[in-house]
Amino acid sequence: MGMMRCAVLASGRGSDFQAVCDAVALGTCPVDLVRLITDNPSAQAIERAERAGVLVTVVDPASYPDRAAHDAALTMAMVDSGAELFVLAGYMRLLSPETVRTFAGRVINIHPALLPAFPGLRAPAQAIEHGVRVSGCTVHFVNEEMDNGPIILQSCVPVLDDDDPGTLAARILDEEHRILPEAIRLFAEGRLACDGRRVRILPPATG
């Protein structure tokens, strides 16, 4: 029996994607990384994928007449990847409701705040502007509302008096790199059980 097939969607630098690649290489994240899917033909994540030997599919909105056509192409690329788990790791577009329904329970996202606080864009800047003392990151299942699905893992970091959005984002990113591969591992091991909005972590299988 092979490992679970996993695809990552990313739009930019790809440091979360790199953390997943590294964990897979180290053997601490037992999945087969079958595809990087990006909407951005110049994403730095593409070079990282090539270095890690992961196939890349670019689904560039500029190549499609409208949002619906791009959404359909993205869904097609996800189906084509053969992945059983899809990880949004800095993917800067909302999936369409149809895409979410197509892969229900098989898409997870990482967000740089302790949801439900600070959903949406610029989460570290939002946290700084609100004046919180604690922030962090959240890995959650994706549902049809933005940054709203059942929470799998969270980790918190302090916000310091002299932080700006960049220094806070960097501190949060270190935790993202830790909990994202961990969440993928739990999913791949079949250890996440949804009970309404609550996600329970089952003990490892024995024997």
Added chain:
Amino acid sequence: MGMMRCAVLASGRGSDFQAVCDAVALGTCPVDLVRLITDNPSAQAIERAERAGVLVTVVDPASYPDRAAHDAALTMAMVDSGAELFVLAGYMRLLSPETVRTFAGRVINIHPALLPAFPGLRAPAQAIEHGVRVSGCTVHFVNEEMDNGPIILQSCVPVLDDDDPGTLAARILDEEHRILPEAIRLFAEGRLACDGRRVRILPPATG
């Protein structure tokens, strides 16, 4: 020069109030606890105050014809206490906008969640129902919106798979007992500087 005079407002069990009494007795919270003010004539906090030698004022809503009269009596009791700092420690009523304005910048509240997540009542139950993995508590300045003022200190605790609102509330309460006296100390030492919504903690005075 005497210590800063501090009054605590509480409605119930008074365990946060007790933590403040204990820190004052230990010398780690340099204030003069001049009054416990409560809206509840059977609050257990009253016995704690008597044991600690703190004067008690009961401002029972049942003794007033309407909300405005009770608000006015509460403001009067706060003025009469002579306190320079007022600490809401499980005080279950909203202060009126007039009361907040009268004591602007001199009222702090402790809330059992990582604000801005889960304001209002039943915060630990809200956290459980939302399925977060991390919650905590917040000490903040009180403004005219509920659970909204500038944040002084926060502390986080894990939410465990088998938590119910009671077990989570107990874990949060341990952190409340730690950060509430600490926030009072910082206020009393003149070390809290508001910069819009952000509160900066100044270094201790030297010499």
